[in-house]
Amino acid sequence: MDLALSGNNSGKGLISISDQEFQLFRTFIYNNFGINLTEVKRALLVNRLQRILRREGFTSFEDYYQAIQKDKTGHGTSELIDAVSTNHTFFFREKVHFDYLMSTAFPFTVNRLLQKNNRDLRVWCAAASSGEEPYVLAMLIKEFLGQQYNQWSAGVLATDISNKALSIAVEGKYSSERLEQVPAKYKFNYFEKVGAEEYQVKESLRKEVLFRRFNLMNETFPFKKPFHIIFCRNVMIYFDHETRDELVRKMYNCTHPGGYLFIGNAETLGRTNCPYRYIAPSIYQRDE
Numbered sequence: 001m002d003l004a005l006s007g008n009n010s011g012k013g014l015i016s017i018s019d020q021e022f023q024l025f026r027t028f029i030y031n032n033f034g035i036n037l038t039e040v041k042r043a044l045l046v047n048r049l050q051r052i053l054r055r056e057g058f059t060s061f062e063d064y065y066q067a068i069q070k071d072k073t074g075h076g077t078s079e080l081i082d083a084v085s086t087n088h089t090f091f092f093r094e095k096v097h098f099d100y101l102m103s104t105a106f107p108f109t110v111n112r113l114l115q116k117n118n119r120d121l122r123v124w125c126a127a128a129s130s131g132e133e134p135y136v137l138a139m140l141i142k143e144f145l146g147q148q149y150n151q152w153s154a155g156v157l158a159t160d161i162s163n164k165a166l167s168i169a170v171e172g173k174y175s176s177e178r179l180e181q182v183p184a185k186y187k188f189n190y191f192e193k194v195g196a197e198e199y200q201v202k203e204s205l206r207k208e209v210l211f212r213r214f215n216l217m218n219e220t221f222p223f224k225k226p227f228h229i230i231f232c233r234n235v236m237i238y239f240d241h242e243t244r245d246e247l248v249r250k251m252y253n254c255t256h257p258g259g260y261l262f263i264g265n266a267e268t269l270g271r272t273n274c275p276y277r278y279i280a281p282s283i284y285q286r287d288e
Contacts, residue, residue: 015053017046021061028065033081033161034217034243048083082164091132091174092181094233097262098140100283101229105260106144109228112258121154122225122256126216126232131169131209132178133231134158135201138208139190157227159214170211172201216247226256233282234264245273252276258288 017025025045026037037045049064058064068076092098113119123141125134134156141154160166176197179187191199216235230251236244251261252275261276261284263269269276269284276284 014046014050015058015060017042017061021065024065025061028068029080029084030243032077032217033215034247035084035238036240036243037084045084049080052079052083078163082162085162085165089129089132089234090178090181091136093133094265094282095181096265097231097233097283098136100280101137101140102144105229106140109258109260110144113228119152119154120225121152121229122227123154123156123229124223124227124231124254125156125158126214126230126251127235128158128160128166128169128211129162130165131158131172131201131211132174133233134169134209134211135172135190135205137229137231138205139186142205142208143186155208155210158209158211160211161213161215163213166211166213169209170206172206174199174201216250217243221250221254223254226254226259228256228259229262230255230259231262233262234267236269237264237267241270244269248274248276252286255286257286259286260284261286 022042022045029035029037049061052058053061053064056064056067058067068080071077109121113121121141123137125137128134138156141156142149145152145154158169160169173194176199179191179199182191187199190202190205192202194200216232232247232251236247239247248261248269255261255276260279263282263284265282267282269278271278274284275286277287279285
């Protein structure tokens with residue numbers, strides 16, 4: 001989930017937001033999603049929420065805020081996070097991570113598991129967005145394990161806070177432009193053309209990815225077993241240090257000893273309070 005940094009602020013007749021109303025939304029979004037909306041994001045918030053205000057007939061942001069507070073279905077909160085977040089991603093984004101997976105992380109992890117006669121490879125994509133990243137992970141697992149894949153339990157858990165993004169991910173349809181970074185072999189093996197300029201992830205791969213809505217701000221993570229590989233990329237860049245450190249602690253607790261955490265190239269965990277061992281920029285490992 002990437003929070004967009006720009007928005008169209010040129011429309012006429014925009015419903016304006018007061019300082020008090022902005023603070024209400026800023027606090028609500030921070031408490032529920034961990035996103036720290038600074039003052040520079042104010043125009044973005046106003047523009048992103050206009051469609052909802054007009055559709056529902058609200059005349060002020062406070063009216064909209066009060067409606068969210070009264071909504072017991074969770075739909076209002078879900079629509080809010082869909083509106084303020086932009087799922088900007090593409091296949092094989094930050095390719096260095098996938099290269100490291102194939103050259104180092106997968107060999108290390110699979111060898112350790114085989115030594116224990118264990119064929120349960122657990123991979124979690126914690127910010128699945130519209131599905132490109134978890135599908136790449138599923139492709140690479142299949143490529144690495146090869147003919148042995150069916151002897152393993154090796155799917156991908158893919159979670160995100162945005163219902164809108166998850167609906168796109170589950171369907172697995174993407175324009176040809178979105179597939180520009182996909183190697184020809186992978187495009188042939190894992191996609192089928194379904195329109196003039198549209199492709200869909202083949203069902204054989206889609207069934208290997210389990211998509212679920214999950215809020216990383218939940219106090220506890222419900223996973224029964226730890227993960228060997230966690231991707232949580234381009235999320236924490238929008239968190240303050242306290243929120244980031246708490247999330248890292250929770251992820252560390254559900255990382256298998258020797259397991260890896262991958263974050264975005266623009267992110268850092270810091271060296272002081274980080275429980276993981278630093279491997280390379282944006283790549284960390286839990287000690288065995």
